[in-house]
Amino acid sequence: MSHDAATKKYAQNAASAIKDEILQKALNKIQSGLGKATALSYQNLDEGPDLRLAAHDIREKTINNLDVVLTRLAAKIRENGGRVYFARTGEQAVEYCLKIARQHHVKQVVKGKSMVTEEIRLNPAFEARGIEVNETDLGEYIIQLAGEKPSHIIAPAAHKTRQQVGRLFERKLGVPYTEDPPELTRIARKALREKFLTADMGISGCNLACAQTGHITVVSNEGNIRMATTLPKVHVAIMGMERVVPNLEDHDILFRLLSRGAAAQKLGGCVSYIGGPAGPEFPDGPEEFHLVILDNGRSRILADPKFREILCCIRCSACLNVCPVYGKIGGHAYDATYCGPIGAVLTPLMEGMNQAKDLCLGESLCGACQQACSVNIDLPRMLLELRYRLAYGDDQWETQPVSVAEKTIHQAWAFLAGHPALYRAFLRTFALGQKIFPTSRGMITKMPGPGAGWTRSRDIQPLSQTPFRKRFKKLNAKKAHG
Template identity: 90%
Template structure:
């Protein structure tokens, strides 16, 4: 992953995003549309919502036996005529791709949408070597022209209006301004078709890889990935090492749920099964096929039983479409390859808990992400675990306690909770002391110190001058008198 990610800007970015009316409108459409439709699509499964529990079992079993499954996958790919490279770091993955490009004198690359190539910073590395890289997913193409990062896993340009896209195309492609979506799509298609026909190399991600057959499955609703992987003479697929299933039966279950979680579809518009190079029997396919299996911190996550579950994720983005936090701040606020609830867990584990602490501290823990997840991952549990490590530190993850003050407050609360008399005395003191705080309509409007964050955007109910225990005792006494 790109280690200069400035996730410390999360708080500032979030504040700006909330004020962006265009972004707020776009996010509302995503969540009111895809979010609700996905929940309904789970209900319409032949097996019903419990299929998600079955999918979770499949993913957990695979992750717990990942070494065996990956060994089988690599052997099958090689049997099919492909080449396999295991990259331990992002640099190793990039260097291997550059090596393949140099061997084939590649000048131009077309790419299908791939979050993992964003993770390793592949595009800038190629461009630094003078190799032209063209994103071919319409959303990715738009944000590439704009010099931006994707703001959503499956809808990279969700934050842009058609007017903004029209002006962008006018500026970058030299075409007359239009804001008509079909016309904008036609303009992009024409520009990209020329790139497809002249590209020397195609690069794609991998939605799922099947160890039993040695094939990669990629899905899109535009057909661009199919063209990126078949027209160029060399195809390089890059996958996170967890994106594998042992057999076709498991593949079927997960792929059906992937389509529903991503876009509430029974199946994506274009589904491609890639089994290796074309060969003499398939002259229209690539002459060489390379599969790069990326670790880049995943082994470390695998080794921790508390976080291993995050590797079950199949990047459907359903959690983004349900998360109230993402629904207000969007993907750019996270300033990371992975945003939303999945990013709030994955980024701290890959970038460093201290560096990316704001991401996991910013989530609401409402549980909507788990309810929406196509494979029923318990993201709230892992968010809490991250917060625990940040509160108390963790040598295994080189994590230092974030706030000594906060830790002291929690320890003090634990002490009070275990000593009723002391608890009552402190509450009585606070009830008297709170009178110095500004109030409006009976609510505290501003608090000092750590409490200032709470009152920045909300008022707080003051402590009652008559504690509940006294009121309860009085009510019981009145009842007894009757």
């Protein structure tokens, strides 16, 4: 897609999301509910809200020593009887999962909710080989039936009403229409229970992996991940390579912040610490446990000191719940695996800055995301850094300068800013020239060029014929003499 086409698509996605009343209602509900509740839940931490800052330090230290921590994690998982695979790319990760599926003659997979499997497009690869994949998180199940993508990192079907879900179930599951949430849940539960019992393979993500113990932690509020990871004979967990903590002490802090950031909970409803396959001493669990540790562009981010901080993210999605842009356009408009402020930084880094430039340019830099972030990541700083790379181009990232015309404008403005007499002359000329624009009650109502976007919905104040710089002397003298 050309750059302009991408921009146009983003603008169109945004515009249609803004017109979608159902979506707007859902977004408002998420933000006024979860957004506020999360802020309050940080205040109620035993250690106080500054635990977020301590957690940032913990994450930073782990990321700076990622090679060592991951080596320890892999060794510990293997010691516990699990298998570990380091995947450099998404394709490699998918291939590995398919290989295991082939070895076990897998026909049916049950999945716990996982964004990283969205990232590597795991489901279509399995389906293409005739393997049935069933999402078991209620929200994921709904959007899988609808053939859609998640619109929120932890509330994937947030954009759907219960009426829409009722009609979807009626159509896809052949059940009588109902819009009663407990009844809808019961229907999904019944359908999924059968899948759990017949599946040969369980696939999950990983909220946190602990190097000290060699366990992974997965959280759900429905108990579905627990079933997906213990009932089938094989369990494959996939994690982004940054989702590791060195020890239980750090695990405790991050896990508590994750629960608060995600859902304003002290603790997720169902938490599983998975320490490997069943063995003589631990009869519970699958026969085989695999952990796929995925790079898929993360090493490149790690290598850039200005962007490394984004790897501190634990995907709680708190930033989505406060971002005023996400609050208007919803998750689908970003047209990427990760949406909201985290997606606005991560997507350009993973999919190309030029390709995804609108995600980092289309933010107002209000800073609400950093304030909400469970580990206090400076997302606005990285949005600015991305814009900097886009402005001049960056060979390391194969990034082309975004606009010659825009650069010229900024060069001209910088020249004026450094030459006060010319700056004054320019503003004086503009103040005279602006008379060609139509006005109403003293406000300009229509501007050409870059100003057109503004005047489509707003008036703009014209430049004064007597700017402050011309008024000051007189004002200041008045008092001195009076």
